[in-house]
Amino acid sequence: MEHKMPLANNHISVDCVVVGFDGERLRVLLIRRIGEDSGEVFHDMKLPGSLIYMDEDLDGAAMRVLNELTGFKNVNLMQFKAFGSRDRTKNPKDVRWLERAEKAKVERIVTIAYLSLVKIDRALNKNLDNFQAEWVPLDEVKDLAFDHNLIIEEAMKYIRQYVEFNPSCLFDLLPRKFTALQLRVLYEVLYGKQIDVRNFHKKIMMMDYVIPMDEFQQGVSHRAARYYRFDKKIYNKTRR
């Protein structure tokens, strides 16, 4: 968390739950943290986040964090919940780490949590290493700093609701060219249940904003699947 020391408001932070999809599972972007607890060095992980600066609004702070981390601009960032329980900073481990990082006394911090759905393939080759960041499969996430496990749980609940309201966000998770299988597995992972292949195919055929391309998979040892793409303009016309 290096920056040129703008004045920080040490009561309010933002945390970003950045979610990606690798074709099989959902992954969340986490940052490695090295700290010290009663003389022992420990390693664990946390969500990307930061105290907000005095001259910065919430959305701006979230954008900044995400940008510093992935280099992305213009990513769809959704505020989904504030976390302000008093025992967020219950663990002395977390408090000591934070006070060293921020060089200031901290008490209870309210954090505003943001959710972002991104394409792993684009993010993968950016500054991730510089930031000690890693795409961790959701079911392999261990104990995180602060209440970040809780924040991720709430983020997942939020996604499931949000998808129904705005299905286009699914395509933020997929590559620009994707197969019907990828899209189906994404649905299955999100809803936690199997979907009939044939009915699903019929369904995406009726979505006029999912465009079949003339391109097919290469070098697979079975019948090659067609690629599809998502057309945002058509989507906006038909939905709004």
Add this chain to the structure above:
Amino acid sequence: MEHKMPLANNHISVDCVVVGFDGERLRVLLIRRIGEDSGEVFHDMKLPGSLIYMDEDLDGAAMRVLNELTGFKNVNLMQFKAFGSRDRTKNPKDVRWLERAEKAKVERIVTIAYLSLVKIDRALNKNLDNFQAEWVPLDEVKDLAFDHNLIIEEAMKYIRQYVEFNPSCLFDLLPRKFTALQLRVLYEVLYGKQIDVRNFHKKIMMMDYVIPMDEFQQGVSHRAARYYRFDKKIYNKTRR
């Protein structure tokens, strides 16, 4: 905003959008505010809200505000969005009022907004007068303090989404005994469009958690409508 001066965190507040339904329109609970601006006394309105105390978490603070105001306990309070724009406190009128009320210097305040759907009939005869509170029809809400108009707008967007996900919240707005007409008008007001009477009737007949009672309207100058009631137990069984 009288209280016995627990230590307040003057960076974070909660505001409650308390919504009721009078049978025709939605109403929101607002508090009268009297302030002074360049020598002139002004009257306007604001959402019920408060800075949070140091030993209080967000949900707790929202509960406290709502309880002080209406006497309610165990009301369903939903956090729906945080507002942290820097120009929330752009208007000097608001800043001066707040600094007098809180007896402390304030800068930017991030507020966590909560939504609550309640029965007007229960709330009506409580402490509303003591708190200078009033049920204002949504379409008659004037310019409010801070960004409270924006907060109400966002609250309404949130309700529309939330209803689809959890229709049971509609019954929080209705009296325990209600007619099919009341329920239908509530839908119409929320979605802003007319619903066919006959199809709507069929629809609520298929909801096994809407129970027809043996009681009918009294003293109306037309065929008396049947009363219905909402059964939460049955609802929870069928939905979850």
Add this chain to the structure above:
DNA sequence: ATGGATATTGTATTTGCTATGATATGTATC
């Protein structure tokens, strides 16, 4: 040419939503 693997397609059934017509029951009026 054959087998293994995955992709793609068709048909019948059920269920839900929409549109519209007809009947029932209360009060007020003549």
Add this chain to the structure above:
DNA sequence: GATACATATCATAGCAAATACAATATCCAT
């Protein structure tokens, strides 16, 4: 008491969307 009027309640048909279920097509490797 007969009639008009207003609202509540019940009924039916058509269309569209969701579900259940099985066969065929295409690519690669041998």
